[in-house]
Structure formats: structure tokens, C-alpha cells
Amino acid sequence: MTNPATTAPASPLRVAIVGCGIIGLNHARAILRHPRLAITALVDAVPAAARTLADTVVAESGADRPAEFTTLTAALAAAPIDVVIICTPSGLHVAVAREALAAGTHVVIEKPLDTEMGRAREILELSRAAERDGLVVSVISQHRFDPASRAIAHAAHTGRFGRVTSGVASVAWWRSQEYYDSGQWRGTWELDGGGAVMNQGVHTVDLLVWFLGRPVEITAHTALLAHERVEVEDIAVATIRFESGALAVLHATTAAFPGLAVRIQVHGDRGSAIVHDDQLETFFADGDTAERAADVVPAAELRGGDRGPDAFVIGHLRQYDDIVDAIDGRRAPGVRVEDAFESLCVVRAVYLSATLGRPVRFDEVLAGELDDVVVTTGVPA
Numbered sequence: 001m002t003n004p005a006t007t008a009p010a011s012p013l014r015v016a017i018v019g020c021g022i023i024g025l026n027h028a029r030a031i032l033r034h035p036r037l038a039i040t041a042l043v044d045a046v047p048a049a050a051r052t053l054a055d056t057v058v059a060e061s062g063a064d065r066p067a068e069f070t071t072l073t074a075a076l077a078a079a080p081i082d083v084v085i086i087c088t089p090s091g092l093h094v095a096v097a098r099e100a101l102a103a104g105t106h107v108v109i110e111k112p113l114d115t116e117m118g119r120a121r122e123i124l125e126l127s128r129a130a131e132r133d134g135l136v137v138s139v140i141s142q143h144r145f146d147p148a149s150r151a152i153a154h155a156a157h158t159g160r161f162g163r164v165t166s167g168v169a170s171v172a173w174w175r176s177q178e179y180y181d182s183g184q185w186r187g188t189w190e191l192d193g194g195g196a197v198m199n200q201g202v203h204t205v206d207l208l209v210w211f212l213g214r215p216v217e218i219t220a221h222t223a224l225l226a227h228e229r230v231e232v233e234d235i236a237v238a239t240i241r242f243e244s245g246a247l248a249v250l251h252a253t254t255a256a257f258p259g260l261a262v263r264i265q266v267h268g269d270r271g272s273a274i275v276h277d278d279q280l281e282t283f284f285a286d287g288d289t290a291e292r293a294a295d296v297v298p299a300a301e302l303r304g305g306d307r308g309p310d311a312f313v314i315g316h317l318r319q320y321d322d323i324v325d326a327i328d329g330r331r332a333p334g335v336r337v338e339d340a341f342e343s344l345c346v347v348r349a350v351y352l353s354a355t356l357g358r359p360v361r362f363d364e365v366l367a368g369e370l371d372d373v374v375v376t377t378g379v380p381a
Contacts, residue, residue: 012036012038015040015041016075016076016084017053018100019089021049023110024053030317030320031085033317037320037324039063040064041067042057042069043074044068047068053066067079073099076105083106083327085110087110088110089185090110090193090198091116091191091192093119094114104133106327108140109137109138109139109340112198112202113341116193121341123337124341127337128337134330139336139337140316141203142203142315142318144207144319144335145334147297147298148279152283155273155285156211160271160286161266161269161271161273162270164212164268165246167208167212167266168248169204169205169208169265170250171251172251172253172260172262173196173260173262174254174256180229186230188231189232194233195222195224195234195236195377197222197347200254201252204264205343205347206339207275208240209343212248212266213242214242214243214342215242215349215362217360217362218238218239218241218353219359220349221353221354221378224377224378226255231377233377236253237251238350279301279304279305283295319335352373352375354376355375356373356379357379
């Protein structure tokens with residue numbers, strides 16, 4: 001038996017970040033805190049973006065300066081890479097994932113999985129083949145690792161809420177016109193894949209599905225009310241019926257000035273819980289009228305608790321802990337491509353229902369029966 005005290009530490013996993021904008025920066029800051037990860041390559045079609053992120057990596061960590069490339073092909077040819085992090089615009093995910101997996105690297109994809117169902121299905125099939133070869137493929141859903149979210153999911157899945165009856169999820173954010181004008185890809189169906197639901201609300205959709213289970217039917221309306229020169233919605237509302245019989249309401253907007261909270265409520269006949277901006281606000285369980293929020297999460301994770309200035313980075317770091325553990329333990333990650341694909345199907349169902357003016361069955365979307373429908377904002381005239 002190997003003596004743990006004499007076992008050499010595992011070599012760092014060499015990481016390439018593809019897409020060096022603000023999302024790439026957020027990932028870099030989380031990765032720099034992980035003892036098993038080392039950023040060795042930065043890839044961006046705009047050389048200045050990779051250069052700026054490389055400057056930040058060195059300035060904030062003192063780590064060796066990552067090499068800079070304009071293509072993943074060049075990065076893969078230059079030196080070995082263990083993990084590729086995809087932080088490109090959503091509509092470009094599949095091309096990068098395809099190349100990375102063909103090279104035999106583990107892959108982490110920023111949400112959403114992709115903007116188009118055909119490409120998302122390709123990533124799903126590629127991930128299944130990669131997993132059979134021992135590779136880890138994960139999609140960023142960092143809020144599944146928040147203490148508040150984990151407490152609610154555990155209670156919902158173990159019966160502590162009794163029969164889960166309903167959910168309410170709201171993303172009441174604000175994005176200025178300047179935000180949409182800042183990039184040609186923003187607010188487009190092709191590269192953004194949608195608006196308030198796809199881009200801002202996808203994490204909340206993911207949590208709602210994780211808490212309440214398999215969806216059955218979605219009915220939705222969308223509109224563009226507060227922005228110009230945008231193809232996609234800035235407001236959407238939907239009702240979702242789940243296989244369990246539970247009903248939920250989904251609301252997502254980028255037209256709620258000056259930008260308010262993200263709230264998710266889960267209700268059952270023996271308990272309820274509310275998470276507010278990633279912190280636990282309310283928690284009742286087991287038919288007990290005494291509130292138990294302080295018993296299930298640390299004080300900093302309660303509504304109003306001080307999570308510190310780097311809570312966003314720590315949220316991603318929690319998921320990277322899971323990803324590295326999955327790689328080292330040769331197991332599936334906590335969030336697989338299948339999970340992200342199901343959440344994407346719910347988002348797609350919202351857009352299909354709004355476009356077609358009718359309820360949409362989840363199985364229709366899952367099976368690809370409506371993949372050819374061109375979605376719009378609101379019901380076409």
C-alpha cells in the first residue's frame with residue numbers, strides 16, 4: 001500500500017481558456033485559486049483580448065504568463081493541454097468543443113450549452129462518446145453548488161418538503177441599451193440564442209428544473225419592450241407543468257430598472273424555501289413551523305449575510321472543485337451535458353410556445369420534433 005505521506009503531489013492540470021472576455025476573466029480568477037489547475041494557454045480571435053487577460057493573470061497571481069493564441073488549433077499544437085474551458089459566444093461552443101474533445105482534453109463549457117438545438121445535440125453526443133473514453137465534460141451551472149441551492153435540492157429530493165406542489169422563479173434584471181450595443185453578437189438569435197431567458201435566466205431555469213424534476217409542458221409569452229436594435233426578448237413569462245404534477249411560474253427580464261433580485265421559491269405540503277440572490281431567505285421542512293434556514297447553511301449564506309467581495313469567483317471555484325475531483329476520481333461531474341441539455345430544452349420550449357402561440361410539450365423539444373421552427377420574439381403577426 002502506498003504511504004500517503006510519501007506520495008508525490010499530482011501534477012497541475014494544464015488549462016486553456018478559449019474566449020478571453022469578461023466571462024473568461026471570471027473563470028481565470030476561479031482557476032487561479034485552485035491548487036490543481038494552471039492556466040497555460042489563452043485563446044482569442046482578438047489578440048488584444050488574450051494579451052489583456054494574460055496581463056491580469058500575472059498581475060493578480062504572480063503565476064507564469066500563459067501563452068497567447070488566436071486559435072485553439074495553434075494552442076493544442078504548441079504544448080500539451082489537459083482541460084479546455086470554452087468561454088466564447090454561445091453560438092460558437094460546438095466548434096471549440098469538437099476540436100478539444102478530438103484532441104483528448106477534458107472540456108468545460110460556459111452556459112448555455114449552445115444557441116441552436118442541432119449543435120447542442122452534437123455536443124451531447126460528443127460528450128457521451130468522450131465520457132466512454134474517460135474524459136470529463138461539464139457545463140457551468142455554478143449555482144447548483146451554492147449552499148442555499150444544495151440545501152433546497154436535498155430537501156426537495158428527500159421528501160423533507162413533502163409533496164412538492166409549486167415553484168416561482170424570477171430574474172428581474174436590467175441591461176442598458178449600451179449593453180446590447182456593445183457587441184454585434186449581443187441580442188441576436190444566432191450567437192446569443194435568446195434574451196432574458198437564455199442569456200440571463202438560464203441558471204435560474206436550471207435550478208428550477210433541478211428542484212422540481214422533469215418538465216412536461218410549457219406555456220409562454222415573450223416581448224421586447226424596453227430596448228431597440230435587438231432581435232430577442234427583454235421580458236418573458238411562462239408556466240411549467242412537471243411530471244410530478246407540480247406547477248411553476250418563470251419570469252425573466254432585462255427591463256427591470258435599476259436591476260433587482262433573482263428569487264426562487266419552492267413549496268410543498270410539508271415545507272417551503274426561498275433563495276434570494278443565491279442566499280437562503282426562508283427554509284421550513286418536515287411539517288415543522290419553526291424556520292430552519294440557519295440550521296442548513298452557514299451564516300454568510302443566509303439572506304443579508306456577508307459573502308465577501310469575491311462570492312462570484314467562489315461560486316465558480318466550487319464547481320471547479322467538483323470538476324477536478326471528477327477528473328481525479330474518474331467519475332461523472334456533478335453537472336453533465338445531459339443536465340445542461342434538458343435546461344436548454346426548457347428555454348427552447350419557452351421560445352417555441354411564445355412563437356407558436358400554444359403550449360409546448362417538453363418531449364417534443366427533447367425529441368427534436370420542433371428543431372426546424374424559427375423562433376421569434378412574441379407571436380408573429
